[in-house]
Amino acid sequence: MEPTPDRTSDYKADSLSLSGAVSMGTGVMIGAGIFALTGQIAELAGPLFPLAFIAGAFVTGFSAYSYIRMSNTWPSSGGIAMILQKCYGPGAVAGGAALLMALSMVIAESLVARTFATYVLRPFDITDGPLVPILAVGVILFAFLVNIAGNRSVGLFSLVMATLKIGGIALFGIAALWVSGFSFAAASESGRDFTATGFIASVALAILAFKGFTTITNSGAEITEPNRNVGRAITISIALCVVVYLLVAFGVGSSLTIDRIIAARDYSLAEAAEPALGQTGFLLTVILAAVATASGVLASVFAVSRMLAMLTDMKMIPHSHFGMSGPIQRHTLIYTVVVASALAVFFDLGRIASLGAFFYLIMDMIIQWGVFRYRRQEIGAAGAVLLAALAFDAVVLVAFTVMKLQSDPLIVIIAAVAISAVFGFERLYLGRWTEMRGNGHAMHKAGKS
Numbered sequence: 001m002e003p004t005p006d007r008t009s010d011y012k013a014d015s016l017s018l019s020g021a022v023s024m025g026t027g028v029m030i031g032a033g034i035f036a037l038t039g040q041i042a043e044l045a046g047p048l049f050p051l052a053f054i055a056g057a058f059v060t061g062f063s064a065y066s067y068i069r070m071s072n073t074w075p076s077s078g079g080i081a082m083i084l085q086k087c088y089g090p091g092a093v094a095g096g097a098a099l100l101m102a103l104s105m106v107i108a109e110s111l112v113a114r115t116f117a118t119y120v121l122r123p124f125d126i127t128d129g130p131l132v133p134i135l136a137v138g139v140i141l142f143a144f145l146v147n148i149a150g151n152r153s154v155g156l157f158s159l160v161m162a163t164l165k166i167g168g169i170a171l172f173g174i175a176a177l178w179v180s181g182f183s184f185a186a187a188s189e190s191g192r193d194f195t196a197t198g199f200i201a202s203v204a205l206a207i208l209a210f211k212g213f214t215t216i217t218n219s220g221a222e223i224t225e226p227n228r229n230v231g232r233a234i235t236i237s238i239a240l241c242v243v244v245y246l247l248v249a250f251g252v253g254s255s256l257t258i259d260r261i262i263a264a265r266d267y268s269l270a271e272a273a274e275p276a277l278g279q280t281g282f283l284l285t286v287i288l289a290a291v292a293t294a295s296g297v298l299a300s301v302f303a304v305s306r307m308l309a310m311l312t313d314m315k316m317i318p319h320s321h322f323g324m325s326g327p328i329q330r331h332t333l334i335y336t337v338v339v340a341s342a343l344a345v346f347f348d349l350g351r352i353a354s355l356g357a358f359f360y361l362i363m364d365m366i367i368q369w370g371v372f373r374y375r376r377q378e379i380g381a382a383g384a385v386l387l388a389a390l391a392f393d394a395v396v397l398v399a400f401t402v403m404k405l406q407s408d409p410l411i412v413i414i415a416a417v418a419i420s421a422v423f424g425f426e427r428l429y430l431g432r433w434t435e436m437r438g439n440g441h442a443m444h445k446a447g448k449s
Helices: 018-033 038-073 079-088 092-124 131-147 151-179 196-210 213-217 226-255 258-263 265-313 328-346 349-379 383-407 409-431 443-447
Strands: none
Touching: 018 151, 018 213, 018 226, 018 265, 038 079, 038 196, 038 213, 038 226, 038 258, 038 265, 038 349, 038 383, 079 092, 079 213, 079 265, 079 349, 092 131, 092 213, 092 265, 092 328, 092 349, 092 409, 131 265, 131 328, 151 226, 151 265, 196 226, 196 349, 196 383, 213 226, 226 258, 226 265, 258 265, 265 328, 265 349, 349 383, 349 409, 383 409
16 A cells, blocks of 8 residues: 555654654664663563663564665654555554554653653652652653654754763763773672573563664654665664664673662662762762653654554544544644553553563564565565574573563563453454555555454
């Protein structure tokens, strides 16, 4: 199916430069990957947690291959939905997987927003209570206000924020390593047992730390020279994040034992800054965390609102104006803010991250199989790479599920019920839509499921 012309959402071609796209992608990735997930990854992987980031980048690189090939052929705002419809047709499979992606992005917003609140309150020794969700909702509302100013405001703001935080985080990692004499305290003995399954499971969260590259895919039609720059922006973003993640992981590991990293998993960078850099370093790290997470929320809101608007334009999800005026894009911004705020209020960081990992991995497996089965020849993709990406996702998902069944079975149940509900809803909604579109051979397989 050819992408539906954008009539209701204000997409502007060439409104995002290559640097703006890279800034947007790294804004999402670094906001979640370092400040929200470092401690949680260490809890599963143990002293090997820096290697989990490398493994996550490796798996993400294989996954990103299909997105780049598809986006080079059909750049689109809401690119994930385009990829799914190109593969499966306008049915419940495409609609359900696209909605899972959108929900995983909303989850990422709430994850990073709650991390923002956790770090900002750390100087006051506040780790819980009503101020955490209040501040989380506040930064989500700030992101909403910046987004309604338009794409160029988002691009400029993201570029400035990305430059500040990449430089600042890299300096933190280098300084912490230098002060420690390049030792690695996290390698000291721990009373915990860490397994190979735990390490593989930690890669699920590391993948979540890199999944911000899809933000670039979802803004494909707005990026200058999208057939070249979408792939370049994704590659540059992942490469930058690998360097930054490793610097910080080794910086944290040089200052804290693995037990202390796990105990401070929601604010591990702030915890590591004080022994390495003193009180001034601690406060500067808190400020840096606030900048990084705020820009992460901004970039995520920007992307998911456009994806939801595209899903509406493509008739993949229903839409109600609820009496609001203005374009659909404005409405989806509001829906995104409301759902992300609710998640930030009712879920802690660990469960938010787990739910996002389940949603994203299922969606990505559906995309990898769809591209392999239906589009690989048309876009010139290597089948072996697509199958490898699918296999890596499956292994990581199984390991993550096994670990969560042991530590928090409720979140596994919640994820399973939510995923089933998403596909059930899409089946009911799209099952009543009898019009067939497009010329893909997947129509008879998925379009009328």
